[in-house]
Structure formats: C-alpha cells, structure tokens
Amino acid sequence: MGQHSRRTTPRRRFLAPTLFTALSALTVAAVVTGMHSLSPSEATAASSPARTSPTVTAPASPSATAAPTTPAPAAPASTSPLAEPTPSSTPTPTADTPTPTPTPTPTATATKAPGTRTVSLGTTVAAPATSESSTVGALFSGSVAAGNHFCTASVVHSATGNLLLTAAHCLTSTDGVVFVPGYRNGTAPYGTWQVTAIHTTAGWSQKGDVDEDFAILETAPSNGRKVEDVVGANRLGTDESFGATVRLYGYPADSESPSVCTNATDKQSTYQRVIDCPSYPAGTSGGPWINTATGDVVGAIGGYQQGGDTDDVSYSAYFDHTIATLYSQAEAAASAS
DSSP states (O other): OOOOOOOOOOOSSSOOGGGTTTTOSSOOOOOOOSSOOOOTTTOBOOOOOOOOOOSSOOOSSTTTSOOOOOOOOOOOOOOOOOOOOOGGGSOOOOTTSOOOOOOOOOOOOOEEOTTSOEEOTTOEEEOOOOTTGGGEEEEEESSOOTTOEEEEEEEBOOSSSOEEEEOGGGOSOOTTEEEEETOBTTBOTTOOEEEEEEEOOHHHHHHOOGGGOOEEEEEOOBTTBOHHHHHOOBOBOOSOOTTOEEEEEEOOTTOSSOEEEEEEOEEEETTEEEEEOSOOOTTOTTOEEEETTTOOEEEESOSGGGGOSSTTEEEEEOOSHHHHHHHHHHHHHHHHO
C-alpha cells in the first residue's frame, strides 16, 4: 500500500488545534498537508496488497481545479396510475356485470431510522438517543467541556472490546485524548475512555494517502469496563456496494449534540465514497457511515479533501482489504497489550 500519494490542501472537517490549545496544553489534532507521517511511537503502520491508482485525483489546490462533480442519488421511479379506458372501448355496466375495481397506485416506502420516526433522505437533523447513536461519540482534548471536542469516532466491534474507528487525519498523538460516547450538552452519559494507541496504514503514515484516511484507536478501560461492553459496537463492513444507503453521524464543532443524515452513497473515485448531506462542518471528521441494511460501518468522514471542503458533501475512503488488514493488526496489538 501507499502508492496513492495524491496531495491535499488543508480542509475544515475537523477543529484545528489552535482553536482549543487555550483549553489544553496538549496538542492533538493535526491537519495533513500533502505528505504527513506518524512516528512509530504514535502509530502502528500496517501493510496491505497493492492497488491500482484511483480514477479521480485530488487537485493540488482548490483554485487550480474545480471540485469534482458529485452525482446526486437517483430518485426512485414513480409508477403512474393505469389509464382509464375510453368510452368507446368500455362496455356499459349492467346489473349482471360488476364494475371493475381500479388498480391502486403504488406508493413509495418510507425510510425509517431503527425504531424511530420516518426520516427524509438527505436531511440532517439532531440525532435521537438510540442504541446506535450511543456507539458514536466525540473526541476531546483535555477536559470534557463545551467547545472542546475536535473530531468524531465510533466503537467498532472487536474481540478486545476496546477499539474505535475515526479518520487518520484527526490526530497524531494520544496525549490527553478521550472518547465520550453519546456526548450531549456537556455531559458524558456513559462515561469517558482514554485513547491509548493509534493504528494507521503505511500508506497514510508515510505518504498521507487520502485513500487510506482511516484509523483504529485503542482505549483503556474506564472504571474497569471496556467501551464496547457499555455502549455496544458496529461491525466493520468491507467491499460493500457504493450505492449503499447509510446513516451518517457527526459532531459539528459548533454543536454540543450529534447530527444524523440518511442518504444513498455514490462512487466518487475508485477508492472514495461520496454522499450529499447538508450541515457537516468542522468536527464531523471520523463520523461513521452505518449501512441501514446491514448495520455495518462502511465509511468514516475523511479521505478526499479530508472529508469535503463544503459542509453539504462528505467523502470517505472506501473500506476494502486495506482497512480489514489494519483492523486485524490493531485487534492483535490490543490483545497483546
């Protein structure tokens, strides 16, 4: 891995460290500009089989090349009512001839969040408190306080019960970093977990490969409990369809509660997903893309343009054998620690 060495300019999907250094002397989040490397003490590099280059490359700067056209998800086809017969072809009903019953017009099936209300595709709302949203949390530097979170992460199922998924560009150090699942309005309803290790691929740590902008984090027990034992987890999904419908979660830096949007994803390039969901600004990087059909997490906001240079279009590196290998190595490391 690591041959995809496209450079990117800084984007705004995570809160820059300068915005919260006054709250903590420990620097955590770092934007990857061009090539960005993690030192061996900060990350575990993982290798994987080589892939071919993606079909669409990131521009060297926003002014040099226009942003890629994002195909809008196709609207479901509507079914027109059956045409009524003309008077000349319709026999006159008699007492012995029943009147035909018109065929009902099919209607679209509503899309629902699990156990909740009907939702509109492509609409961003405050995420309700559910078993699924409780697996999603905010990453903090220092104290858990309003305005002090900088990225989003989610619990990914593992044998060790202590792994998280986020974007690789979110952090380069574990110093002072804590994960707060279900964070809302200054409270930690399930507790907090200290991040103890960062695992990224060699392609990311050595070249800042946007097609490998994902990271697996280890956490220490909190009051003797593993994070997955408390809030549950989402299974890692790989090689799933680009046309999957997902629930997209994220913590905007200017909000103290998570957002959620449900919509179909599309293919931006060979190793990048794209989705149209409004109002996903800084702070939402690392937010999980949870497949509504399988419940698997199939993406994390990041990748191309570090997740997107507008608030209404988000990207994710495609999850295939590369992240599967990284996950296996992170799980093995967590088991040994």
